[in-house]
Amino acid sequence: MGIRDRLKAFSDGLTEYYAGPYRATFVKARQQEDDLFMMLVMSEAxxxxxxxxxxxxxxxxxxxxxxxxxxxxxxxEHSPLENIQCC
Incomplete structure (x- = not known):
């Protein structure tokens, strides 16, 4: 195992240590942003x-x-738009 591999493993470990506890929060924030974006795009419809x-x-x-x-x-429960029948 070379020095690059060790540094990469160390970097991955630090990333996991610092970001791991907040992963669910990041996922929820991303989903809320995506939902807002979807609403803005679909607002006219x-x-x-x-x-x-x-x-x-x-x-x-x-x-x-x-x-x-x-x-x-x-x-x-069902699509609110008449022209998009996805369910």
Missing amino acids: LGVPNPASYYTLELLPIVYEDFHAWHRRMGM
Whole structure:
């Protein structure tokens, strides 16, 4: 085992030591940011005025894949949109 391997292992250990206890917090914060982003992109379709709808319209094909998981996390049993039937 070379010095680079030892330094990498030491660095990985330090990262795990410092970031490990907060991993769940980081995951939850990331999910909340993703949910807010999804709401902003889908706001026009949900009936909420969005001044940036011209720019978010381009992102719709990307967020369609995650739409089902998002509306389930938001507590909606079925899709709130008539033109997106994912359930």
